[in-house]
Amino acid sequence: MNVSFERKIFIVFAFLFSATVLVGYFTFKASEKYKETDVLAKHTAEVFYQSEKIVSALRNIESGNRGFVITGDTSFSKWDTANYSKLLADIGKLKSLTKKNAKQQARIDTLKSLVHSRLILLNVVFQLAKLHSTPTLGMIDYIKKGQAYTYKVSRLITTIQEAETQLLKEREQENNTIINQFYNTLYALLACNSFLFVAVFWFIKTYLQFRQQKEADLAYAKVFLETLNSLTxxxxxxxxxxxxxxxxxxxxxxxxxxxxxxxxxxxxxxxxxxxxxxxxxxxxxxxxxxxxxxxxxxxxxxxxxxxxxxxxxxxxxxxxxxxxxxxxxxxxxxxxxxxxRENIIIENEALLSNVYDNAPVMIGVVELTEDDVFYVKVNKCVTDFLGISEAEIANRYASEMGASKEVIAKWIERYKEAEATGKPVHFEHERIDEHGTRYLKSIASYLGETIDGKKRYAYIIDDITSVKKQ
The missing domain is CATH 3.30.450.20 (PAS domain)
Known part of the structure; x- marks a missing residue:
C-alpha cells in the first residue's frame, strides 16, 4: 500500500507530538512523586517531632523524680493538669499524623496507655511526697515502676520512628525506581525524536527533489504535448x-x-x-x-x-x-x-466497384492456404461464367467448388510466383465442363497483406474460346 508524502509527514509529527506528550506526562508524574516524597519527609519529621516531645516530657518526669529522691524537695515530683493535657494533646497529634497506618495507630494506642499508667504512678508519688517530707521505700518503688514505663514508652517511640523511617525509605526507593524509568524512557524518546527529526529532514529534502523533478517533467510534458498538438x-x-x-x-x-x-x-x-x-x-x-x-x-x-x-x-x-x-x-x-479526401476515396471506390462489377472479364480476390484457394470476392462476370450466384462462391474454397487438386496446385504456384517476382503472372489454360472445352487467358497477381496479416491475391480471367475456335 502506497502512503503519500503528506501522510508520512503527518504520521511522523503525530509520533513526535505523542512523544512530547509522554515526556510531559512522565515529567508530571515524576514531579508528583517528588511532591509526595517531600510531603512524606515532612510528615516523618513531624512524627519525629511529636514523638520526641512525648519522650522529652517523660524524661522531665524522670528528672523530677530523681531530684525529689536526691533533695527531698516535693516540688520536683509535681506534675500539673496543664502538662498532662499537653502530653495527651501531643499523643493525639501523633495519632492523627499516622491515621492511614493501622500498625502505627495500634502502637500509639499502646503508647497512650503506657503514658497514662506512667502519669498515674507519678501522681501516686506526688501524693506520697505530700505526706512524707523525705522519700520512703514505697515511694522509691513507685518511682522505679514509673521508670520501667518510661523505658517502655521510649522503646515504643523508637519503634514508631523506625517504622516511619522505613516507610520513607521505601517511598524514596520507589520514587528512585520511577525516576530511573522516567529518565530511561526520556532518553529513548529523545533518541527516537532525534531519529525522526533526521527522517523528517530527509523526507522533506527527498520530497522537494521529487517535486522539482515532477515539475521539470510536467514542464517538459507540457512543451512536448503542445509541440505534438501543433504538429497533429x-x-x-x-x-x-x-x-x-x-x-x-x-x-x-x-x-x-x-x-x-x-x-x-x-x-x-x-x-x-x-x-x-x-x-x-x-x-x-x-x-x-x-x-x-x-x-x-x-x-x-x-x-x-x-x-x-x-x-x-x-x-x-x-x-x-x-x-x-x-x-x-x-x-x-x-x-x-x-x-x-475520404469523400473522394468513397466516390472513387464506388466508381471502381461499379467498374469491377460490370467488367467484361472475370475478376476476383482470393486468399491461400497450404493446399487450397479461398474466394474472398468475385465480380458478376465470374458468377455468369459459372452459372451460380455470388453467395454460392464467395467465402468458399476452390475444393468445395469442385476444382481438382492439380488445378488448385497450379493456381497456387502462379500466385506464389507473382508474390516472389512482384509482377503479374500471365498464362493460358483450358477448362472442361458441361459446356465443353473453354479456353481462358489469366493473370495472377499479389495484392499485399490485410490489417490482420492475411495475404491476398487477385486474378483476371478472359474467356478466349471464341478467338481460339476461329
Missing amino acids: CIGNWEINLLTGNNFFSNIASSVYEIPPFYKLSLKEMIGFYKEGANRDLLENAIAKAIKNGIAFDLQLQVISFKGNEKWVEIKCVAEFSNGKCKRLYGTLQDIDSKKK
Missing part, C-alpha cells in the same frame, strides 16, 4: 460548469477562428456547429455526458467565426464530483482536408 493540429478545450472558467488552446481557438484570448461559453461553442443534424447530434451528446458521464467522439461540420464551413472532430470526457458533473474537457481537430 489537435487542440484542447475545457468547459467548467461550476466556475465558468473555460479554456480553449490556441489550436482549438484557430479551429473556430476566434481570438486566442477569447473564452467561449458552452452555448457559444455549440452555436458554431452547423444548424440541423450536426448541432442536434452535439447537443444530445453533451446532454448525455452531463447527465450520465458518457464520453463521445463526433465528426461534425462547423461554421467558424469568420463564416468558413469545415469538418471537425470533437472528443469529450465528463468529470464528476459528488455525483454532479463538474466539467467537460476534450480535444478538437480540424479534419476538413481529411474528410474531403
Whole structure:
C-alpha cells in the first residue's frame, strides 16, 4: 500500500507530538512523586517531632523524680493538669499524623496507655511526697515502676520512628525506581525524536527533489504535448460548469477562428456547429455526458467565426464530483482536408466497384492456404461464367467448388510466383465442363497483406474460346 508524502509527514509529527506528550506526562508524574516524597519527609519529621516531645516530657518526669529522691524537695515530683493535657494533646497529634497506618495507630494506642499508667504512678508519688517530707521505700518503688514505663514508652517511640523511617525509605526507593524509568524512557524518546527529526529532514529534502523533478517533467510534458498538438493540429478545450472558467488552446481557438484570448461559453461553442443534424447530434451528446458521464467522439461540420464551413472532430470526457458533473474537457481537430479526401476515396471506390462489377472479364480476390484457394470476392462476370450466384462462391474454397487438386496446385504456384517476382503472372489454360472445352487467358497477381496479416491475391480471367475456335 502506497502512503503519500503528506501522510508520512503527518504520521511522523503525530509520533513526535505523542512523544512530547509522554515526556510531559512522565515529567508530571515524576514531579508528583517528588511532591509526595517531600510531603512524606515532612510528615516523618513531624512524627519525629511529636514523638520526641512525648519522650522529652517523660524524661522531665524522670528528672523530677530523681531530684525529689536526691533533695527531698516535693516540688520536683509535681506534675500539673496543664502538662498532662499537653502530653495527651501531643499523643493525639501523633495519632492523627499516622491515621492511614493501622500498625502505627495500634502502637500509639499502646503508647497512650503506657503514658497514662506512667502519669498515674507519678501522681501516686506526688501524693506520697505530700505526706512524707523525705522519700520512703514505697515511694522509691513507685518511682522505679514509673521508670520501667518510661523505658517502655521510649522503646515504643523508637519503634514508631523506625517504622516511619522505613516507610520513607521505601517511598524514596520507589520514587528512585520511577525516576530511573522516567529518565530511561526520556532518553529513548529523545533518541527516537532525534531519529525522526533526521527522517523528517530527509523526507522533506527527498520530497522537494521529487517535486522539482515532477515539475521539470510536467514542464517538459507540457512543451512536448503542445509541440505534438501543433504538429497533429489537435487542440484542447475545457468547459467548467461550476466556475465558468473555460479554456480553449490556441489550436482549438484557430479551429473556430476566434481570438486566442477569447473564452467561449458552452452555448457559444455549440452555436458554431452547423444548424440541423450536426448541432442536434452535439447537443444530445453533451446532454448525455452531463447527465450520465458518457464520453463521445463526433465528426461534425462547423461554421467558424469568420463564416468558413469545415469538418471537425470533437472528443469529450465528463468529470464528476459528488455525483454532479463538474466539467467537460476534450480535444478538437480540424479534419476538413481529411474528410474531403475520404469523400473522394468513397466516390472513387464506388466508381471502381461499379467498374469491377460490370467488367467484361472475370475478376476476383482470393486468399491461400497450404493446399487450397479461398474466394474472398468475385465480380458478376465470374458468377455468369459459372452459372451460380455470388453467395454460392464467395467465402468458399476452390475444393468445395469442385476444382481438382492439380488445378488448385497450379493456381497456387502462379500466385506464389507473382508474390516472389512482384509482377503479374500471365498464362493460358483450358477448362472442361458441361459446356465443353473453354479456353481462358489469366493473370495472377499479389495484392499485399490485410490489417490482420492475411495475404491476398487477385486474378483476371478472359474467356478466349471464341478467338481460339476461329
